[in-house]
Amino acid sequence: MRTFVAIEISNENVINSIEKFQKEIHFGVKPVQSRNFHFTLQFLGEISGETVQKIIKVLHTIEFSSFNVNLKGIGVFPKLKFPRIIWVGTDENGGNLLIQLAKKIQKSLEPLGFFPDKAFKPHITVFRIKKKVEDITKELEGYKTMDFGIQQITSIKLKKSELTSNGPIYSDLEEINAIK
Numbered sequence: 257m258r259t260f261v262a263i264e265i266s267n268e269n270v271i272n273s274i275e276k277f278q279k280e281i282h283f284g285v286k287p288v289q290s291r292n293f294h295f296t297l298q299f300l301g302e303i304s305g306e307t308v309q310k311i312i313k314v315l316h317t318i319e320f321s322s323f324n325v326n327l328k329g330i331g332v333f334p335k336l337k338f339p340r341i342i343w344v345g346t347d348e349n350g351g352n353l354l355i356q357l358a359k360k361i362q363k364s365l366e367p368l369g370f371f372p373d374k375a376f377k378p379h380i381t382v383f384r385i386k387k388k389v390e391d392i393t394k395e396l397e398g399y400k401t402m403d404f405g406i407q408q409i410t411s412i413k414l415k416k417s418e419l420t421s422n423g424p425i426y427s428d429l430e431e432i433n434a435i436k
Contacts, residue, residue: 258417259300259308259429261315261361263354263409265293265380270327270405274344274382277330277402283395285342285383292426293380297358297412300370307368311414312430314364318412320357322434325350327380327404330396337391343379344404351378354409361412410434 271290278287326347332339358376414430
């Protein structure tokens with residue numbers, strides 16, 4: 257099964273802010289469904305049920321305290337002139353805390369043979385762009401500093417991703433809560 261470690265976006269005010277932004281964008285891009293808003297801390301790829309159990313065991317050894325992340329600003333991957341993804345970013349402090357948590361997860365999963373393919377950059381994918389679009393710099397200019405609200409980070413999840421023609425379907429395999 258295809259898996260990843262993530263933090264879900266659950267704050268309704270944040271979700272509503274992102275959905276409002278998605279409704280304001282009109283240049284042929286596909287919005288990510290709000291139930292799929294998340295930070296991918298580490299993508300694990302295709303793994304067996306046996307490996308899932310090993311990963312769950314390791315994830316339960318990770319200790320972290322809850323913290324807040326202010327979701328603000330937008331950006332694109334790989335670049336504005338040829339965007340494939342439009343994302344929502346974070347404030348510096350919350351972003352740094354997410355990076356620290358992602359590093360803890362990465363380090364704990366290394367003995368199982370999992371290594372990230374690229375450095376973690378805190379972001380929530382809100383649009384996927386399949387067809388080539390022109391330079392969208394002007395369209396996104398007004399949103400560069402937009403504040404989407406604060407998400408409290410209280411848990412991480414091991415998630416399964418099933419790819420379908422209507423988009424991915426994510427399901428929870430395990431939830432690991434922050435220490436109180």
